[in-house]
Amino acid sequence: MSDYQSNEIKLINTSLIDPHPDNPRKNIGDVSDLAASIKANGLLSPLSVVPNGKRYRVIAGHRRLQACKQAGTGAVPCFVLDLDPLQQLEAMVTENTQREQLTVLEEADAIQGMLDLGATTASVAHRLGRSSDYVRDRSKAASIPAEIRRTRSDFDQITIGQLIVISRYGGQPDRQERLAHAAGTSNFDYILNSIEREEHDHRWFESIAALLGDETTGLNLIPDPEKPFNDPEWRYDGWVGAASGTPEETLERLREQRPDAVSVHESSCQIYLWRRRDRAAASAEEERRALERAERDARIHALEEYAAASATKRMAWLHANLHAIKRARLIETTARLGLLQLVDPDPDGFAKALSTWDDVNCGRMEYEKITGITAEDAPHAAHACLQTADWPLEAVSVLAARIEWFIEPSDWSDQGDIDIARIITAYYRILVDLGYEPADDETSHLGTLRQAIEQADQETEEDE
Structure with missing residues (x-):
């Protein structure tokens, strides 16, 4: 403050003194202790102010002014200075840096304010006792727009180095926001590298696209097909990107590959390569695929028919024969079916399991076919x-219905889930032990499942 000091001290009521709107320090903090000291001892160090019409603005002493107002102090001693706007800002920056360090952004905004008022980089650097690079770096940080600063509450704690990086992408708010969110974390360098790669790839793409636009390249440039993987004329044959080398190197590589055509794919920053389709071969390929689809559909239909017929046969047998099976055998079967489904074999466990029965996720219809009791009453x-002495019969009916509901047509395929295949074959062993006789088609399908299980077990043993 020595350059702008005044020998004149004037008593001014605090009600006439305002904080300076350009004060670099945006947060003056808690002044309760200072207010208590001023209330007890008075203001020992005068404020520095400048006239502002009939009022005054603080140049040095914002915390003291706030503390005086909090302490209820009336008139306070002030140095009244005659400073132009640039001198006011210079004085406030000097005052704040001497008393307590400003945040990087506060200092950056203040320095930019001085530059905006006509100060040169050299004069600001001289005034602050800093290098010109120091001033230029803060000026870059000050260019970060307010909407980016608001993306995080602790933005003012970001280091000057990372602020300079963020400022580099002025006019690109998405990238600035990505960097701002990553600032202060180990992810910052990764995000920066990603952005730099994006920029490099984009520059490469613009250059190679311009080269391909020259008719003398010897390459057939076509518009990017709307359906790149199902175009009637062109067959996709790969791509090249920025990793393939410089645009000139990429062009030579494309000439060596001699594609029938190339296209520029802007969204991915890649060059797509194309071969002209052989219509006869394409037609033959389509016929082959149609035949495969037909065969697959036929297999699915056959499995669906078999699954429905075998399920009907099993449930009809259970409906007709469960009542004749002895209680001891039913209890044993209950335990086996319960273990097969990982269901508690205790009768209360079955009762609790019924809470999951609804039209969406359990076997009411299967239960009806096994017991004759309507699905609504199930x-x-x-x-x-399950609360009576006949609970074993009911338990077997419930558990069998759950398994019948669980089996899907695709489960009978040798490509199905091996764990489900194990359940199906184990279920059939239980039924056979009760007296059920599988038909020939059931035996055949069970054989297919057993072969799939054996193969899976062998592969597991080999892996171990």
Whole structure:
């Protein structure tokens, strides 16, 4: 403050003194202790102010002014200075840096304010006792727009180095925001490298696209097909990107590959290569695929028919024969079916399991076919029966219905889930032990599942 000091001290009421709107320090902090000291001892160090119409603005002493107002102090001693706007800002920057360090952004905004008022980089550097590079770096940081600064509450804690990087992408808010979010973390360098790669790839793409636009390249440049993987004329044959070398090197590489055509794919910054389709070969390929689809559909249809027929046969047998099976055998079967489904074999466990029965995710319809009890009455009837001495019969019915509901047509394929295949074959062993006789088609399909299980077990042993 020595360059702008005044020998004149004037008593001014605090109600006439305002904080300076250009004060670099945006947060003056808690002044409670200072207010208590001023209330007890008075203001020992005068404020420095400049006239502002009939009022005054603080140049040095914003915290003291706030503390005086908080302490209820009336008139306070002030140095009244005659400074132009640039001198006011210079004085405030000097005052703040001497008393307590400004945040990087506060200092950057203040320095930019001085430059905006006509100060040169050299004069600001001289005034602050800093290098010209120091001033230029803060000026770059000050260019970061307010909307980017608002993306995080601690933006003012970002280091000057990272602020300079963020400022580099002025006019690119998405990239600035990505960098701002990563600032202060180990992810910052990764995000920066990603952005630099994006820029490099974009520059490469613009250059190679311009080269390909020259008719003398010897390459057939076509518009990017709307359906790149299903175009009637062109067959996709790969791509090249920025990693392939400089645009000139990429051009030579494309000439060596001699594609029938190339296109520029802007969204991916890549060059697509194309071969002209052989219509006869394409037609033959389509016929082959159609035949494969037809064969697949036929296999699916056959499995669906078999699955429905075999399920009907099993449930009809259970409906006709469960009542004749002895109680001891039913109890044993209950345990086996319960273990097969990882269901608690205790009767209460079955009753609780019924809480999952609804039209979406359980086997009411299968239960009806096995017991003859309507699907609507299934939960109530089963719950009641499980509380009687006949609970083993009901438990077997419930568990069998759950398994029947669980089996899908695709589960009978040798490409199905091996774990489900194990359940199906184990279920059939239980039924056979009860007296069920599988038909020839069932035996055949069970053989297919057993072969798939054996193969899976062998592969597991080899892996181990």
